[in-house]
Amino acid sequence: MNDRHPPVRAVYEDRVAVVTLASENPLNPLADDLVDALVAELRRIDADPAIRATVLTGSSKAFAAGADVKAMAPLDYAAAFRQDVIGRNWDAIRAHRKPLIAAVRGYALGGGCELAMLCDVVIAAEDARFGQPEVVLGIVPGAGGTQRLPRAVGKSLAMQMCLTGTSISAADALAAGLVSQVVPTDRLLAEATRLARSMAAHSLPVLLAIKEAVNRSFESSLSEGLLFERRQFHAGFALKDQKEGIAAFRERRDPAFADE
Numbered sequence: 647m648n649d650r651h652p653p654v655r656a657v658y659e660d661r662v663a664v665v666t667l668a669s670e671n672p673l674n675p676l677a678d679d680l681v682d683a684l685v686a687e688l689r690r691i692d693a694d695p696a697i698r699a700t701v702l703t704g705s706s707k708a709f710a711a712g713a714d715v716k717a718m719a720p721l722d723y724a725a726a727f728r729q730d731v732i733g734r735n736w737d738a739i740r741a742h743r744k745p746l747i748a749a750v751r752g753y754a755l756g757g758g759c760e761l762a763m764l765c766d767v768v769i770a771a772e773d774a775r776f777g778q779p780e781v782v783l784g785i786v787p788g789a790g791g792t793q794r795l796p797r798a799v800g801k802s803l804a805m806q807m808c809l810t811g812t813s814i815s816a817a818d819a820l821a822a823g824l825v826s827q828v829v830p831t832d833r834l835l836a837e838a839t840r841l842a843r844s845m846a847a848h849s850l851p852v853l854l855a856i857k858e859a860v861n862r863s864f865e866s867s868l869s870e871g872l873l874f875e876r877r878q879f880h881a882g883f884a885l886k887d888q889k890e891g892i893a894a895f896r897e898r899r900d901p902a903f904a905d906e
């Protein structure tokens with residue numbers, strides 16, 4: 647890693663972390679050093695009780711333009727398998743426990759689109775473009791494109807994107823449900839941070855439980871998911887913050903959550 651140019655920068659302020667992918671190439675190819683640094687930062691955030699939500703963003707040109715194609719070029723099957731190309735570290739991003747908001751400007755392609763989909767909420771600048779162009783390179787998406795994209799946008803559009811490699815605009819991503827909002831490009835970071843702060847105002851254990859429960863819905867049958875949710879709901883009765891939240895509502899005041 648180049649110490650003078652760390653590939654990931656983080657600013658922690660007021661319960662929110664803003665993590666910026668800042669590779670020397672503004673297209674942010676997802677090189678190992680960048681993904682390693684991202685994972686390390688997310689682990690720090692998970693361990694920091696003062697931070698409750700994170701915005702993940704990229705450069706003005708790209709959230710990320712995908713896996714590092716130049717690094718992949720010389721690999722054969724044995725090396726790709728041995729090094730667990732793409733697999734290595736991605737499960738660690740998936741395991742991040744606190745709310746993670748992707749704020750996407752420019753290209754989110756291949757692994758970049760897949761990284762955005764690993765986040766809990768995706769908001770896009772008007773100039774964002776989302777795509778899975780791997781087919782153009784003669785490869786299959788490797789970090790969830792064929793799995794998370796159909797869950798996000800449905801089979802037909804996911805097939806169209808993965809089989810043609812063509813990207814979609816922010817407006818189309820909004821219509822398809824891939825992103826939750828599109829904002830003017832110069833407002834993206836402010837809006838994403840505002841969203842993170844509105845999450846960070848709540849109780850951390852409750853935020854963690856909600857994230858776990860929503861993610862469980864993608865992994866389980868409806869009845870299993872509903873049971874998991876109900877048990878989380880019941881477990882909430884053990885939290886001081888549950889008593890505080892209900893008391894504050896009844897007393898018509900703001901709650902003072904203690905994350906307990």
Ligand code: CAA
Pocket residue numbers: 671673675676711712713714715716717732753755756757758760779780783786787788789790791
């Ligand atoms: N990896 C490595 N280098 C990349 C890169 C990538 N994913 N994307 C762009 N670059 C490099 C280019 O090679 C070029 O380097 P040089 O100046 O040394 O030639 C530099 O960044 C600038 O790129 P362009 O000149 O192409 O920039 P552009 O503005 O004309 O186009 C772009 C931008 C449309 C994003 C184009 O660069 C592009 O199509 N990139 C590849 C996108 C892609 O195929 N992503 C999928 C990768 S595979 C993957 O992600 C697998 C997976 O599922 C995890």
